[in-house]
Amino acid sequence: MEIPTGKELSTLRRRVKRIDRILLACYGDRPWLPRFPHLLDGLIHTLLSQNTSDVNSHLAFRRLKDRFPTWEEAARARVEEVEEAIRPGGISRVKAERIKTLLELVRRDFGAYCLAPLAQKEPREALRYLLEIPGVGRKTAAVLLLFQLGYPFFPVDTHVLRVGKRLEVIPGGADAEAAHELMDELVPDEIKYRLHLNLIEHGRRVCRARNPRCGDCCLREACPYPDRLGRRVG
Numbered sequence: 431m432e433i434p435t436g437k438e439l440s441t442l443r444r445r446v447k448r449i450d451r452i453l454l455a456c457y458g459d460r461p462w463l464p465r466f467p468h469l470l471d472g473l474i475h476t477l478l479s480q481n482t483s484d485v486n487s488h489l490a491f492r493r494l495k496d497r498f499p500t501w502e503e504a505a506r507a508r509v510e511e512v513e514e515a516i517r518p519g520g521i522s523r524v525k526a527e528r529i530k531t532l533l534e535l536v537r538r539d540f541g542a543y544c545l546a547p548l549a550q551k552e553p554r555e556a557l558r559y560l561l562e563i564p565g566v567g568r569k570t571a572a573v574l575l576l577f578q579l580g581y582p583f584f585p586v587d588t589h590v591l592r593v594g595k596r597l598e599v600i601p602g603g604a605d606a607e608a609a610h611e612l613m614d615e616l617v618p619d620e621i622k623y624r625l626h627l628n629l630i631e632h633g634r635r636v637c638r639a640r641n642p643r644c645g646d647c648c649l650r651e652a653c654p655y656p657d658r659l660g661r662r663v664g
């Protein structure tokens with residue numbers, strides 16, 4: 431997918447800013463705060479959150495930390511032991527293997543089970559490093575870099591992709607991978623964190639996958655989707 435330029439880019443950026451203002455009024459601001467004291471904790475939690483709910487991934491992470499208080503202990507453990515600890519997070523064998531590989535790579539590259547040196551890299555360099563780790567895709571990397579370091583990347587999850595397409599910010603045919611490049615470009619850095627979180631909340635509460643509540647939606651004046659469907663929004 432080509433990133434728009436010129437007038438088209440300006441129009442889309444204006445639309446993004448308008449959407450942000452409306453969602454800000456609806457859901458409020460989201461002051462940035464790192465979620466974990468250590469980057470490696472943040473990355474492992476993000477890996478555990480793939481393809482499961484927040485509740486399950488939190489539980490899996492807590493069990494993993496209870497079972498292995500240090501990452502060195504997890505690195506020394508058999509993959510089956512890690513798998514058992516994270517079972518509530520789903521696809522636990524795959525995730526356990528990825529965690530073990532991640533720990534090996536971090537130890538090899540930084541000399542300890544610590545990812546803090548990543549914060550010394552430029553954002554694009556940090557992104558490239560993360561994308562070479564098995565199981566770390568664009569969304570996982572963007573979540574870690576935005577949430578833990580405040581780097582200017584815009585994660586596109588299933589809610590952001592769906593709502594973005596309905597609002598005609600993201601082209602209908604774009605997949606999440608392509609949408610990351612586009613949203614990085616369209617969304618001003620200072621609102622990336624807030625808009626990401628507010629779009630997710632809106633996608634969960636109002637712009638649901640099935641039966642979006644267009645009649646109750648704060649974005650309905652800015653959204654072409656109901657008209658496209660010929661839907662009455664009340």
Ligand code: SF4
Nearest residue numbers: 637642644647653655
């Ligand atoms: S008007 Fe409907 S489709 Fe558009 S953002 Fe709101 S809920 Fe989603």
